[in-house]
Amino acid sequence: MVEYALLLASTILVNNIVLVKFLGLCPFMGVSRKLETAMGMGMATTFVLTLSSICSFLVNEYLLAPLELQYLQTISFILVIAVVVQFTEMVVHKTSPMLYQLLGIFLPLITTNCAVLGIALLNSQSQHGFIESAIYGFGAAIGFSLVLVLFAAMRERIIVADVPTPFRGSAIALITAGLMSLAFMGFTGLVK
Amino acid sequence: MITAITTLTLLALCFGAILGYAAVKFRVEGDPIVARVDALLPQTQCGQCGYPGCRPYAEAICNGEVDINRCPPGGEATIIALADLLGVEPKSLDPEMGEERGPVVAVIDEQTCIGCTLCIQACPVDAILGSAKQMHTVINTECTGCELCVEPCPVDCIAIVAVPCEPQRWRWPLPHLLAEGVV
Structure with missing residues (x-):
């Protein structure tokens, strides 16, 4: 039990997928203009990432490994992720049209979110079991959402702040992201 | 080689079936x-x-x-x-x-406004900014000129003014309207 808690804490804070591993940077910059969309994106990604991490583990463990087809990992994981994203899109469209409208183009774009494929590959690389895979995927997604929401909240304030003209827009956003990354380095050593 | 191809094909078919089922199950009935x-x-x-x-x-x-x-x-x-x-x-x-007229916006006379927030509640597009006992103002890019805020104002400080057609504001008419000879 303790090791699962440690794994969760370490994926959320210490090995944060965005700020330490630098995966999933496009939605991090793209969807962080408004807090509302950032939350929606965080929730959608959490759902997709956890589910796809579990599904990729199952495909890898029970299909690719017995047939010794591990070299097909990347392509089959992409397939799994595409299906999970499509499925999520349908569910969101049905259950929450508001969220569907809000996420718009970004929902299909989770397919190309490198964090999702990255987590699936990292899972098989570090030979995680079923529960570990699920926790790893969930933790990474929570870390992603946490950072995304924090970043969006900061950007909303930065818009009204008096930023020097050359730094306006993306420049100040990238600097903020860099400073956040530095801040998250402070968590190193929290979990061994 | 054959195993790899069969496995991937079967996997894809299986996923296709799941998506097909979901498409039926979660169909959105819109008009x-x-x-x-x-x-x-x-x-x-x-x-x-x-x-x-x-x-x-x-x-x-x-x-x-x-x-x-x-x-x-x-x-x-x-x-x-x-x-x-x-x-x-x-x-x-x-x-x-009512009759057709050019684009209009609401303007609040900020000297007279008493900050009663009645116009804020009336505005259907949230184009009025302000809080209780603070002066209100209209965000003129959001205002649709619907005049719903004029009625509730107790001090009659809201005026509806026409938006003048200036070079900065003038736009090309929409192509489909031009083709139909509307404008």
Whole structure:
């Protein structure tokens, strides 16, 4: 039990997928203009990432490994992720049209979110079991959402702040992201 | 080699079946014609047509409850576009509803405003900014000129002014309107 808690804490804070591993940077910059969309994106990604991490583990463990087809990992994981994203899109469209409208183009774009494929590959690389895979995927997604929401909240304030003209827009956003990354380095050593 | 191809094909087929099932299970029943009618309306949410907003009016049009000539802010261009979409004869604007005029915005006389927030509650598009006992103002890019805020104001400090056609504001008419000879 303790090791699962440690794994969760370490994926959320210490090995944060965005700020330490630098995966999933496009939605991090793209969807962080408004807090509302950032939350929606965080929730959608959490759902997709956890589910796809579990599904990729199952495909890898029970299909690719017995047939010794591990070299097909990347392509089959992409397939799994595409299906999970499509499925999520349908569910969101049905259950929450508001969220569907809000996420718009970004929902299909989770397919190309490198964090999702990255987590699936990292899972098989570090030979995680079923529960570990699920926790790893969930933790990474929570870390992603946490950072995304924090970043969006900061950007909303930065818009009204008096930023020097050359730094306006993306420049100040990238600097903020860099400073956040530095801040998250402070968590190193929290979990061994 | 053969195993790899078969495995991937089977996997893809399996996923395809799941998605196909989900597409049936989670089908969204929308009324696309209402959305298209709604898209043609000016979205002033002014209620001059007698319905509480543009979308309810669009639904009423699609149900055949009302005529298409009840939207003064949209004017003749909207009526012709609606007639074209629905395949009916265009009519002139219903004079009961008001008359067509150019774009207008609400302006609050900030000297007179007492900060009662009544106009904020009346505004259908949240274009008025302010809080209790603080001066209010209109965000003129958001204001649709629906005049709903004029009525509740206790000190009559809201004026509806026409937006002058200046070089900065002038836009090309929409191509489909030009082609139909509306403008």
